[in-house]
Amino acid sequence: MSLLTVKENISMVNNDTSVVSAARRDEQIVFDTKDLNLWYGETHALKDINLKINEKEVTAIIGPSGCGKSTYLKTLNRMVELVPIVRTTGEIMYKGRSILDKSFKVEDLRTHVGMVFQKPNPFPKSIYDNIAYGPRIHGIRNKKVLDEIVEKSLRGAYIWDEVKDRLKENAYGLSGGQQQRLCIARTLAIEPDVILMDEPTSALDPKSTLKIEDLVQELKKDYSIIIVTHNMQQAARISDRTAFFLNGEVVEFDKTDKIFTKPEDNRTEDYISGRFG
Numbered sequence: 001m002s003l004l005t006v007k008e009n010i011s012m013v014n015n016d017t018s019v020v021s022a023a024r025r026d027e028q029i030v031f032d033t034k035d036l037n038l039w040y041g042e043t044h045a046l047k048d049i050n051l052k053i054n055e056k057e058v059t060a061i062i063g064p065s066g067c068g069k070s071t072y073l074k075t076l077n078r079m080v081e082l083v084p085i086v087r088t089t090g091e092i093m094y095k096g097r098s099i100l101d102k103s104f105k106v107e108d109l110r111t112h113v114g115m116v117f118q119k120p121n122p123f124p125k126s127i128y129d130n131i132a133y134g135p136r137i138h139g140i141r142n143k144k145v146l147d148e149i150v151e152k153s154l155r156g157a158y159i160w161d162e163v164k165d166r167l168k169e170n171a172y173g174l175s176g177g178q179q180q181r182l183c184i185a186r187t188l189a190i191e192p193d194v195i196l197m198d199e200p201t202s203a204l205d206p207k208s209t210l211k212i213e214d215l216v217q218e219l220k221k222d223y224s225i226i227i228v229t230h231n232m233q234q235a236a237r238i239s240d241r242t243a244f245f246l247n248g249e250v251v252e253f254d255k256t257d258k259i260f261t262k263p264e265d266n267r268t269e270d271y272i273s274g275r276f277g
């Protein structure tokens, strides 16, 4: 059912509370993954994935090495297509639109879905130009508008005060933790709905890690965040829901409190208590 149809239904059948509440539930889902399978050549990396990701929540994806976490994340902005041997079946709906359908232009998708990687990867440019890069590609040339976007994005990523007097300096001169917040600011500059984060703190020291974790908590007020992490304390600290992946399957997906206190599946319990992985 498309979002428009959902909204129409709300106004048409607002005397039927069950339909209204079902429609409201649908509106809160940003990604709806249905029976997703993915192969790299012969390797069956994702198996029958069914996940509904809520808007404006932090969703953590945990699981042992090689279980398909990054692959799943990279299907959500279609980065996985860069691997020529990839084949997928099933469906991923982004707010009611099928993203695997080639009529959904990948450039369009990536204006809605930004990504932050494991290692900070600023461009070899000034701090200012790193942030202005995306907006310029989208045709924004007005200096005043760009200045505003740069400041807003850097403030949004809690790094403005540290860099406001050195915007023309090369981004490589920043510390690792600052570079990662700069990369988050660069993502914010394109005003996405969703931010994908692939182990964003694994290359950072504990202090920078905490800053990013605090930032994620702030960002979820405005964005839907999906974060792959090996750090279970981190998943427990910052996420609302957690999906536990194992051998390409989702073993369990639930509220984070539940996953970490009363998991349904023994394999989840074994993993979070450190018995494997």
Ligand SMILES: Nc1ncnc2c1ncn2[C@@H]1O[C@H](COP(=O)(O)OP(=O)(O)OP(=O)(O)O)[C@@H](O)[C@H]1O
Pocket (backbone or CB within 6 Å): 040, 043, 045, 063, 064, 065, 066, 067, 068, 069, 070, 071, 072, 083
């Ligand atoms: N480009 C690729 N070509 C072929 N196989 C791949 C490719 N990328 C990943 N795979 C395989 O797909 C499976 C899932 O890998 P993926 O990187 O998604 O796991 P992961 O859970 O993110 O692992 P890690 O925690 O180590 O990063 C693995 O068997 C991996 O070897």
